[in-house]
Amino acid sequence: MSDATTLDRETNSPRAAFHATRAAADFPILAEALPSGKRLVYLDNAATTQKPTSVLEASDAYYRHANANVHRAIHTLSQRATAQYEGARDKLAAFLNASSRDEIVFTRGTTDGINLVANCYGRPRLSKGDEILLTELEHHSNIVPWQMVAEATGASIVVVPIQDDGSVALEDFRAKLSDRTKIAAFSHISNALGTVLPVKEMIAAAHEAGATTLVDGAQAVAHARVDVQALDADFYVMSSHKLFGPTGFGALYGKRALLEAMPPYQGGGDMIERVSFSGTTYNEIPYKFEAGTPNIAGAAALGAGIEYVEQFDMAEVFAYEHDLVARATEAMEAIDGLRIIGTAPGKAGIISFVMKGVHAHDIGTLLDESGIAIRTGHHCAMPVMERFDVPATARVSFALYNTQADVDALIDGLGSIQRIFG
Numbered sequence: 001m002s003d004a005t006t007l008d009r010e011t012n013s014p015r016a017a018f019h020a021t022r023a024a025a026d027f028p029i030l031a032e033a034l035p036s037g038k039r040l041v042y043l044d045n046a047a048t049t050q051k052p053t054s055v056l057e058a059s060d061a062y063y064r065h066a067n068a069n070v071h072r073a074i075h076t077l078s079q080r081a082t083a084q085y086e087g088a089r090d091k092l093a094a095f096l097n098a099s100s101r102d103e104i105v106f107t108r109g110t111t112d113g114i115n116l117v118a119n120c121y122g123r124p125r126l127s128k129g130d131e132i133l134l135t136e137l138e139h140h141s142n143i144v145p146w147q148m149v150a151e152a153t154g155a156s157i158v159v160v161p162i163q164d165d166g167s168v169a170l171e172d173f174r175a176k177l178s179d180r181t182k183i184a185a186f187s188h189i190s191n192a193l194g195t196v197l198p199v200k201e202m203i204a205a206a207h208e209a210g211a212t213t214l215v216d217g218a219q220a221v222a223h224a225r226v227d228v229q230a231l232d233a234d235f236y237v238m239s240s241h242k243l244f245g246p247t248g249f250g251a252l253y254g255k256r257a258l259l260e261a262m263p264p265y266q267g268g269g270d271m272i273e274r275v276s277f278s279g280t281t282y283n284e285i286p287y288k289f290e291a292g293t294p295n296i297a298g299a300a301a302l303g304a305g306i307e308y309v310e311q312f313d314m315a316e317v318f319a320y321e322h323d324l325v326a327r328a329t330e331a332m333e334a335i336d337g338l339r340i341i342g343t344a345p346g347k348a349g350i351i352s353f354v355m356k357g358v359h360a361h362d363i364g365t366l367l368d369e370s371g372i373a374i375r376t377g378h379h380c381a382m383p384v385m386e387r388f389d390v391p392a393t394a395r396v397s398f399a400l401y402n403t404q405a406d407v408d409a410l411i412d413g414l415g416s417i418q419r420i421f422g
């Protein structure tokens with residue numbers, strides 16, 4: 001673990017280009033008093049991140065000054081709305097380093113993006129004998145859409161096991177690849193364990209076997225630098241709300257040739273070139289996949305979220321959160337009866353754990369009484385719970401505004417729980 005001063009954002013550690021405490025001041029909800037009068041210690045960032053003032057203002061400003069439909073009218077407000085919507089696409093394309101803005105399809109989020117790929121890429125191409133390769137640590141969003149497509153096409157699901165420390169071994173992944181593997185879909189960072197998967201190597205191995213890859217980036221985009229070209233991902237999906245932006249919005253990155261070859265997801269306005277009762281032709285990518293009036297305010301606010309994180313070096317953010325995890329882990333390991341589930345080296349800012357004799361939900365409730373927000377349950381990753389033979393875990397997850405004071409509050413809270421139940 002690094003030296004104590006590296007986490008002191010108030011005194012500006014030599015390594016940090018950002019100050020977590022100052023960043024926290026950008027998020028009004030973090031300063032709001034809880035009904036109990038306690039300070040909010042928000043450690044449920046893997047579920048959703050809080051929103052900085054700039055994101056709140058971007059959403060408000062859209063409705064106050066630009067509210068109109070996009071791409072459809074020539075009046076001033078429509079031009080403003082279109083500029084904000086398409087401006088967000090430019091920002092996200094640059095943020096993910098897509099080779100073209102056309103490769104960014106706006107969606108309702110990660111779940112929607114995976115369903116789009118499963119239905120528009122997987123379903124038309126898969127048949128009996130084909131395999132879809134997943135890992136055991138996937139979120140339900142990266143399991144169920146594939147199961148549905150497998151059922152419809154006769155393809156089978158093959159699963160790469162999780163190691164005891166929560167990692168996914170590259171050799172296990174390679175061992176499951178074959179010429180039957182048509183699609184390999186896996187998380188960049190596990191929401192239940194914090195494991196960072198070796199996605200670049202997994203993508204290269206999948207490509208060697210002739211498979212197309214989808215990376216679930218839901219937990220990665222706010223915590224690490226993502227470069228879809230460097231990764232060579234075929235598809236990469238994300239949710240805005242985990243990147244300090246609004247809920248119900250997100251994006252699918254897809255390589256141009258793949259997106260162009262795919263049929264539309266849904267029919268409706270804006271996704272067409274020409275409609276008549278004798279036949280319809282479709283719009284170009286990405287609009288072909290964006291039927292109906294989109295979440296324009298969502299795009300504007302996500303654009304502000306991207307601008308917010310872009311002021312920081314994401315590698316430093318990852319290292320900072322990793323340090324918080326290291327400190328919290330060390331202190332948690334000293335608590336009698338506490339077991340951390342997921343100890344892979346280099347993990348991201350997520351710690352799942354169980355406590356002997358205490359149900360995860362009781363941990364969540366008792367911490368909440370101290371103002372500490374964590375998530376408890378199966379984290380939409382039931383196979384992970386099964387793998388580690390636990391019904392549920394308690395999970396703390398960090399973002400760039402969390403500080404050592406938050407870790408201290410957590411450790412105090414867990415110590416009290418241990419004293420009550422221990």
Ligand code: C6P
Nearest residue numbers: 046047109110111139141191218239380
């Ligand atoms: N995980 C969590 O508390 P949506 O709901 O579409 O924005 O994201 C789904 C999703 C997909 N993949 C991963 C790895 C995820 O972590 C999530 C969302 C939240 O862990 C809510 S279940």
